[in-house]
Amino acid sequence: MTPAEIRERGLEALREALGPVGMARFLQQFARGSGDYTRDREEWLGGLTVQEVVKDIKSRRKRVR
Structure with a gap:
């Protein structure tokens, strides 16, 4: 079978x-x-640490509420 036939099947x-x-x-x-x-x-992300990312997420959540 050709590749096209295999793909079709x-x-x-x-x-x-x-x-x-x-x-x-x-x-x-x-x-x-x-x-x-x-x-x-x-x-x-550059040189962001996990702690900095978590802090940013928490900050954004507070603004949304």
């Missing part, structure tokens, strides 16, 4: 076993993202 099996919505939900679990999360996370 696999999707058909998923659709039969899970239904269209279940198949879509299953496939969403394997969608590839883009970028480099580790590098991006370092850029977002």
